[in-house]
Amino acid sequence: MKKLSCAAVAAVAMLSAPQANANINPWQDCGIGAMIFEDNGVAAAISNLIWDLGTTAITSATVSEDTCKGSIIAKATYINENYEQIETDLAIGEGQHLNAMLDMFAPANRDEVVAELRKSIQLDAQQPTVKKAEALYMKTQALVVAG
Numbered sequence: 001m002k003k004l005s006c007a008a009v010a011a012v013a014m015l016s017a018p019q020a021n022a023n024i025n026p027w028q029d030c031g032i033g034a035m036i037f038e039d040n041g042v043a044a045a046i047s048n049l050i051w052d053l054g055t056t057a058i059t060s061a062t063v064s065e066d067t068c069k070g071s072i073i074a075k076a077t078y079i080n081e082n083y084e085q086i087e088t089d090l091a092i093g094e095g096q097h098l099n100a101m102l103d104m105f106a107p108a109n110r111d112e113v114v115a116e117l118r119k120s121i122q123l124d125a126q127q128p129t130v131k132k133a134e135a136l137y138m139k140t141q142a143l144v145v146a147g
Contacts, residue, residue, distance in 0.1 A: 030068040031057025075104045079140075080133040087132075090114070090121050107144045116143050 025041070028034065032051050033044035048057040079086060082097045089095025093114065107113045120139055124132070 026057045026068070027054050031059075033057060034068065035073070071104070075101075075141075076133075076137050078104060079137050080130060083129050083133040083136065086136065087121060090118050093118065101140070105140055105144045107140075108147050109143075113140065113143045 025045075027045040027048050028041035029044070031044075031048045031054065033047035034057070036047055037043035045054075048054045079101060082101075085095070085097035086101055089098035098114070102110055102113065105113075117136070117139060121136070
Protein backbone atom coordinates (compact mmCIF):
# COMPACT_ATOMS: atom_id res chain seq x y z
CA MET A 1 0.00 0.00 0.00
CA LYS A 2 2.87 2.36 0.82
CA LYS A 3 4.39 1.82 -2.63
CA LEU A 4 1.06 2.63 -4.26
CA SER A 5 0.76 5.82 -2.19
CA CYS A 6 4.30 6.90 -3.13
CA ALA A 7 3.59 6.22 -6.78
CA ALA A 8 0.36 8.21 -6.62
CA VAL A 9 2.13 11.14 -4.95
CA ALA A 10 4.89 10.98 -7.56
CA ALA A 11 2.38 10.92 -10.42
CA VAL A 12 0.44 13.90 -9.06
CA ALA A 13 3.65 15.83 -8.41
CA MET A 14 4.95 15.15 -11.91
CA LEU A 15 1.73 16.28 -13.53
CA SER A 16 1.51 19.51 -11.57
CA ALA A 17 5.20 20.43 -11.59
CA PRO A 18 6.42 23.70 -13.08
CA GLN A 19 9.15 22.97 -15.58
CA ALA A 20 12.20 24.99 -16.56
CA ASN A 21 12.06 23.46 -20.01
CA ALA A 22 9.03 21.84 -21.60
CA ASN A 23 11.15 18.82 -22.53
CA ILE A 24 12.42 18.22 -18.99
CA ASN A 25 10.48 16.62 -16.18
CA PRO A 26 12.55 17.55 -13.14
CA TRP A 27 11.47 14.54 -11.10
CA GLN A 28 12.30 12.06 -13.85
CA ASP A 29 15.15 13.74 -15.73
CA CYS A 30 17.07 15.57 -13.00
CA GLY A 31 18.50 15.12 -9.56
CA ILE A 32 19.82 12.06 -7.82
CA GLY A 33 17.04 9.82 -9.12
CA ALA A 34 17.95 10.49 -12.76
CA MET A 35 21.61 9.74 -12.04
CA ILE A 36 20.74 6.39 -10.48
CA PHE A 37 17.84 5.37 -12.74
CA GLU A 38 18.75 6.91 -16.12
CA ASP A 39 16.41 4.69 -18.13
CA ASN A 40 13.50 4.46 -15.68
CA GLY A 41 11.67 7.76 -15.19
CA VAL A 42 9.20 6.37 -12.65
CA ALA A 43 11.98 4.94 -10.47
CA ALA A 44 13.89 8.23 -10.80
CA ALA A 45 10.84 10.23 -9.71
CA ILE A 46 10.16 7.97 -6.73
CA SER A 47 13.82 8.07 -5.73
CA ASN A 48 13.89 11.88 -5.93
CA LEU A 49 10.75 12.15 -3.82
CA ILE A 50 12.02 9.71 -1.22
CA TRP A 51 15.49 11.27 -1.10
CA ASP A 52 14.50 14.89 -0.44
CA LEU A 53 10.93 15.39 -1.66
CA GLY A 54 12.33 16.28 -5.07
CA THR A 55 13.97 19.56 -4.06
CA THR A 56 17.37 18.63 -5.53
CA ALA A 57 15.72 17.57 -8.78
CA ILE A 58 13.73 20.80 -9.07
CA THR A 59 16.73 22.92 -8.15
CA SER A 60 18.93 21.25 -10.75
CA ALA A 61 16.21 21.69 -13.40
CA THR A 62 15.78 25.36 -12.54
CA VAL A 63 19.33 26.48 -11.82
CA SER A 64 21.47 24.18 -13.95
CA GLU A 65 19.37 22.49 -16.57
CA ASP A 66 22.47 20.95 -18.18
CA THR A 67 22.86 18.61 -15.19
CA CYS A 68 19.63 16.87 -16.12
CA LYS A 69 19.66 13.49 -17.84
CA GLY A 70 23.29 12.94 -17.02
CA SER A 71 24.77 15.43 -19.46
CA ILE A 72 27.72 16.02 -17.14
CA ILE A 73 28.45 12.32 -17.15
CA ALA A 74 27.97 12.12 -20.92
CA LYS A 75 30.42 14.99 -21.50
CA ALA A 76 33.04 13.57 -19.14
CA THR A 77 32.70 10.08 -20.61
CA TYR A 78 33.00 11.38 -24.17
CA ILE A 79 36.14 13.35 -23.36
CA ASN A 80 37.71 10.45 -21.48
CA GLU A 81 36.96 7.93 -24.23
CA ASN A 82 38.06 10.23 -27.07
CA TYR A 83 40.80 12.26 -25.42
CA GLU A 84 43.57 11.40 -27.87
CA GLN A 85 41.44 12.32 -30.89
CA ILE A 86 40.27 15.55 -29.20
CA GLU A 87 43.89 16.39 -28.38
CA THR A 88 44.84 15.88 -32.04
CA ASP A 89 41.90 18.02 -33.19
CA LEU A 90 42.94 20.77 -30.77
CA ALA A 91 46.49 20.69 -32.12
CA ILE A 92 45.07 21.19 -35.62
CA GLY A 93 42.43 23.68 -34.45
CA GLU A 94 39.44 21.74 -35.76
CA GLY A 95 38.10 18.24 -36.20
CA GLN A 96 35.22 15.87 -35.76
CA HIS A 97 35.92 14.89 -32.13
CA LEU A 98 36.54 18.47 -31.05
CA ASN A 99 33.33 19.57 -32.76
CA ALA A 100 31.35 16.80 -31.07
CA MET A 101 32.72 17.82 -27.68
CA LEU A 102 31.90 21.47 -28.31
CA ASP A 103 28.40 20.53 -29.44
CA MET A 104 27.88 18.90 -26.04
CA PHE A 105 29.02 22.02 -24.18
CA ALA A 106 27.33 24.45 -26.62
CA PRO A 107 29.52 27.48 -25.89
CA ALA A 108 28.29 30.85 -27.11
CA ASN A 109 31.87 31.84 -27.95
CA ARG A 110 33.04 28.66 -29.69
CA ASP A 111 36.11 30.14 -31.43
CA GLU A 112 37.35 31.72 -28.20
CA VAL A 113 36.89 28.45 -26.32
CA VAL A 114 38.92 26.57 -28.95
CA ALA A 115 41.67 29.20 -28.85
CA GLU A 116 41.91 29.01 -25.05
CA LEU A 117 41.82 25.21 -25.04
CA ARG A 118 44.63 25.11 -27.61
CA LYS A 119 46.76 27.26 -25.29
CA SER A 120 46.10 25.14 -22.24
CA ILE A 121 46.12 21.58 -23.61
CA GLN A 122 48.34 19.30 -21.54
CA LEU A 123 50.79 17.48 -23.79
CA ASP A 124 52.56 15.68 -20.94
CA ALA A 125 52.97 12.08 -22.13
CA GLN A 126 53.75 10.96 -18.57
CA GLN A 127 50.41 12.10 -17.20
CA PRO A 128 47.57 9.53 -17.34
CA THR A 129 44.92 10.16 -19.99
CA VAL A 130 42.18 10.26 -17.38
CA LYS A 131 43.91 13.19 -15.64
CA LYS A 132 44.34 15.06 -18.92
CA ALA A 133 40.71 14.35 -19.83
CA GLU A 134 39.57 15.67 -16.45
CA ALA A 135 41.63 18.84 -16.91
CA LEU A 136 40.16 19.34 -20.40
CA TYR A 137 36.62 18.89 -19.06
CA MET A 138 37.18 21.35 -16.20
CA LYS A 139 38.82 23.95 -18.48
CA THR A 140 36.06 23.65 -21.11
CA GLN A 141 33.33 23.92 -18.49
CA ALA A 142 35.01 26.98 -16.94
CA LEU A 143 35.31 28.68 -20.33
CA VAL A 144 31.67 27.97 -21.17
CA VAL A 145 30.46 29.30 -17.82
CA ALA A 146 32.67 32.40 -18.12
CA GLY A 147 31.25 32.76 -21.63
